Amino acid sequence: MSLQHGILGLLSYKSMSGYDLNKVFNESINHFWSAQLSQIYRVLGNLEDKGYVSSQVEHQEGRPDKKIYSITDEGKKEFRNWMNDNPEQLLSPIRDEFMIRIFFSSLLPKEETIFQLERYNKQAQELLKHCHSEDQVIDKYAEELSLPNDKLYWRLTLKKGKMITEALVRWSEECIEELKQAQKEHQK
Amino acid sequence: MSLQHGILGLLSYKSMSGYDLNKVFNESINHFWSAQLSQIYRVLGNLEDKGYVSSQVEHQEGRPDKKIYSITDEGKKEFRNWMNDNPEQLLSPIRDEFMIRIFFSSLLPKEETIFQLERYNKQAQELLKHCHSEDQVIDKYAEELSLPNDKLYWRLTLKKGKMITEALVRWSEECIEELKQAQKEHQK
């Protein structure tokens, strides 16, 4: 449901091809929704079947033709309805594979767990850096699409991405310290 | 893949029925993995087909018989292999429906968004409270299963749950303040 509505929302800003949508997802929606290209194409097909989007083919020299999707009035209505209808449970379910690994880490030597936590920490720091660079992406899009009112909300989602990622960086650091401490205690 | 291995891990602690596994998930694995009962049953079936678990039926008076699953040597091997084989990307993809709603909130009056953020905040605080009560659950399980070495790691996953949830509480509070501020500016 959500990916469908995320795509409808983006198409309400601007008509785009599946390929373009994928770029927008990878560039900016990344902190709160990830999608595979193949899934985007399928969802676009579903949305067209339902009449929420329409498509026109744009011929391109030297490259495959572009299929540009536009939101229909039906689609706009559906999107508005979805926006007005918040679910009971607002927190999304969590599924974090790495935590399963940590949970059962008594099976592994502490050095191995510390090593993986260090990798985790590095990746979280990378993501945090990426988040910080997104501020400019927001400015760019807001100007390109002349949507100054949306900037505020886009920044709120980015802020959430930053805060969560900072928490992950801190968490992994504290874990590493705790495990090193536990190692020392054991050596005594 | 992860749910399968999470279940194998839990069964390596103790043989259990699908119903019991569900309770453990809801009680304690909750901060990092959520699963539906129906999915647990299906995964147990898959694991049995692969020979990773075996089941014995335990007769019960007055209630349907219990089907108790135990991990096999094959299953233990598979679980160890999985534990030793960490993926390149350790950070899990994020899919947060509420953020899609926030992203497009310029469509709605600010009061409505503030209202939903307040609901979000309340739910996050509830979850945080629940996390704090989990400390005792960890103690209980560690004693019941006599697994003192695992407690350390269980606490690390719980700590992550707490830190993330605290970040969500703070994030939603800051969002509410920002929106109220923006409302005031507009009124001037």
Place this chain on the structure above:
DNA sequence: CTCCTATATATAACAAGTTATATATCAACT
């Protein structure tokens, strides 16, 4: 001159997750 990357769309096969439903018993509440 070949390989890689970017542009561009799409499908097949599979894996994972959700929702609804069926069956059955017992205890507690109304």
Place this chain on the structure above:
DNA sequence: AGTTGATATATAACTTGTTATATATAGGAG
């Protein structure tokens, strides 16, 4: 007496998400 909730297992139908693959062109790196 009837409903609800907990105990207990399971399947069907559906939706969503992942991985692999096919096709086709252009430009740049090696």
